[in-house]
Amino acid sequence: MLDTLEQGRAAYRRRAWNEAYGALSLADQARSLDHDDLELLGTCAYLTGRDQDFQRVLERAHHLNLSAGNQARAARAAFWLALTALLRSDKGIATGWLSRAGRLIESRDCVEQGYLLLPLAEQHLAERNGAAAHAAASRAAAVGQRFGDADLVACARHLQGRALLDKGTVNAGLALLDEAMLAAMTGELSPIFTGLIYCSVIDACQKVCALSRAREWTAALSKWCEQQPDMLAFTGTCLVHRAEILEFEGAWPDALSEATRACGRRAPTDRRPPAAAFYLQGEILRLQGNISAAEEAYHNASRWGCEPQPGLALLLMAQGRWDAACATIRRVVNATTDPFERAKLLPAYIEIMLSGSAVKDASSACAELEELAENIDTDVLHALAAHARGAVELADGDARTAIAPLRRAFQMWQQLGVPYAAARVRVLLGGVCLSLGDAETAGLEFGAARAVFRQLGAVPDLVRLDAIDKQTRSHRPLLTSRELQVLRLIAAGKTNKSIACELSLSERTIDRHVSNILTKLGVPSRAAATAYAYDHKLF
Known part of the structure; x- marks a missing residue:
């Protein structure tokens, strides 16, 4: 047994998770593992996607520690059982384990007191109570610092950052997320906490449209995942984040490939594929003009629990079903109260409203988007707001007023490295030039946009440009x-x-x-x- 156990420990240190799992499992069959080695086995089970085995190991560790009178370690196992239940949305089971853990250590001064504050902070975040979440996370961070527990400190700091984002204090919130990510990048944290913090921080950056940080941390997560080919726990999420960044950067075939890999990368058990990967597939396929495949991808996203919006509404618009598109996007926007989520929906809402000549509705939404951009204050949102303002002014017949926001949007998309959005702005600028009688400059704008659309494979946009060219060559006025x-x-x-x-x-x-x-x-x-x-x- 000793040889097998040592092999398992050595494989764990090398991060050869499948090998470690196999060797530790064999050692456990020969003679039940002790507390420390059970933790290693549980970590290997989690990282290789063996969710049911992970749960069984945690339950064993909990009861083993109870029998040994080690209530603090029993509470730590209960914390993990509660956390995994929360991630599965099994709130009743999670509450039961947290209550048990709390009773075990209610009269003890131990680091587990801090760990039990983490789910509480998460609960407050889910309830949009940023102040309470920040308070709970701050108390957890203090406990972690007092006991010198890097995992607890980093997780609590990242929760503090998310709470500040939720309250609209974006720059301070991002700074705390950066601090937590630094601990993850430098190897200060345990493997599971490293992956959890990577994924949560990148999600938070995406939520507030902090594109440069999302790029930076996604690259770091990708490198970390590539160093551990056996790991399945976080690679699906990593692939989705990589695909999102690649889509922004205009590498659509690569983005589609990564999203497809994420859809197919499942653990040996029954772990579900990330629904966001199907949605991202739909987005790229829609932009490429593959309508039927995009529709199927959006339906798969819905099947796995992701609201396929605003992509599905934009797909309906592309199919010429304006009434359905308007009804869909109105429903989603009216049902959404989170300001960050509204900021992501409003550009599509404005585009759909303008396609149906509902300029007044588009203008109202544009004003809200501009206010959100000012409050959240990230480059992507400022670019989206300027883009929308220019489109609204042009549709409203005020080409001269449209020039300034469109130029500003173009410069920001260029600086952010988002070629598709920049090309779409150039189409609008071409329309402005035609409206003002400057056919020469309009041709330059259209030509530059066409080159980008061809490179990207944006077939629907090329078709729209062809229609504009045909109308221009026939000397028919380009009326909005x-x-x-x-x-x-x-x-x-x-x-x-x-x-x-x-x-x-x-x-x-x-x-x-x-x-x-x-x-x-x-x-x-x-x-x-x-x-x-x-x-x-x-x-």
């Missing part, structure tokens, strides 16, 4: 959807005042639309605009 709507009402003989009333817009806005229409058509009057529209079949 709102301007076409106004032109139809002009042709119906309605006054500016009645048009404003019908479209729920100000009369001043309609005056501007009419002026733009006359300029673009090159006609002197409303009657001439009506005649031109019928002659050239503009509607």
